[in-house]
Amino acid sequence: MFNRSTVIILIAALAAGLGLFASQRYFADQPAPxxxxxxxxxxxxxxxxxxxxxxxxxxxxxxxxxxxxGHWTLVFLGFTHCPDVCPLTLTQMSQAQRQWESIPESIRPRVLFVSVDPERDSPDRIGEYAHAFHKDTLAATADIPALENFARSLSLVFAKAPPEEGAPVDQYSVDHSATMAVLDPQGRMSGLIQPPFDPAAIAADMAVLTAASAP
Known part of the structure; x- marks a missing residue:
């Protein structure tokens, strides 16, 4: 039996998926990349x-x-209390980041971790969390309406899941997309990276894209 939170996240995911499908159909009618x-x-x-x-x-x-x-940016939604997906993804991305450290800082690809749990994740906390994986990782958050609008623009979703029965009210989780959004050097939504992630392949792709877009 699905609980209310699960139904909400499934509906949101379906809506985002339909939007992504429509956008992909639109993109498919455009000139070759x-x-x-x-x-x-x-x-x-x-x-x-x-x-x-x-x-x-x-x-x-x-x-x-x-x-x-000015940079290719990989955007990942998560939260600092995440038990598995978030630390795994940021660990994998830190491996990719180390592989592109030789790229000049002015055009080096970036990873942006966006916390979708502003109730528990202050700016200081998300900074400490993200930098523990790699010093160059950017971290940001906002209030829920702003986060929902931002996530929707990237065809990503998230929803707060209630704590287990009998658990403290602050022991909730947050369901969120595991996919990363790819922004080009003009800050436009240009693609997606879907799990499972291959750090070496991601690093190679970002190095090639950075070289292709360099002035």
Whole structure:
């Protein structure tokens, strides 16, 4: 028997999936991609411009669309109390990040961890959490409406799951997409990376894409 939270996340996932399917049908009618061939990154062409958003970064500054320009960025939704998917994904991404450290910092690909649990995850906490995996990982969060809008624009979903019966009210979990969104150097939604993740393949793809988009 599904509980209410499970039904909500399934409905949200279905809605996002339908939106993604429609976007893929649209992209399929467009000219062939201009980017190099990739193995882990599934690219869209043309890319999709994101609506305005504003997230709070770990250092207290605002993360707005203009801040993401100039780099390829991989966006992952999660939360610091996540028992498995989040630490595994950030560990895998840290392996990829170490492989592209030789790329100049001005154009180096970035990983953005967005916490979808603002009730427990303060900017300081998400910064400490993300940097424990790799010093270059960006971390941000926002209030729930802003996070929902941001996730929806990336065809990603999340929903709070109630704690188990008898557990403290703050011992809840958050269901969220495990897929990563890929943003191009103009900050546009340009593709997806779906699990299981291959750090070496992701690093190779991001190095090729960075070289292809370099001025």
């Amino acid at each position: 201009s980017w190099p061939q990739t193995s882990a990154v599934r690219l869209f062409d043309p890319p999709r411009v994101l609506p305005d958003f504003s997230l709070r970064q770990a250092d207290g500054t605002q993360l707005v669309p203009g801040e993401l320009k």
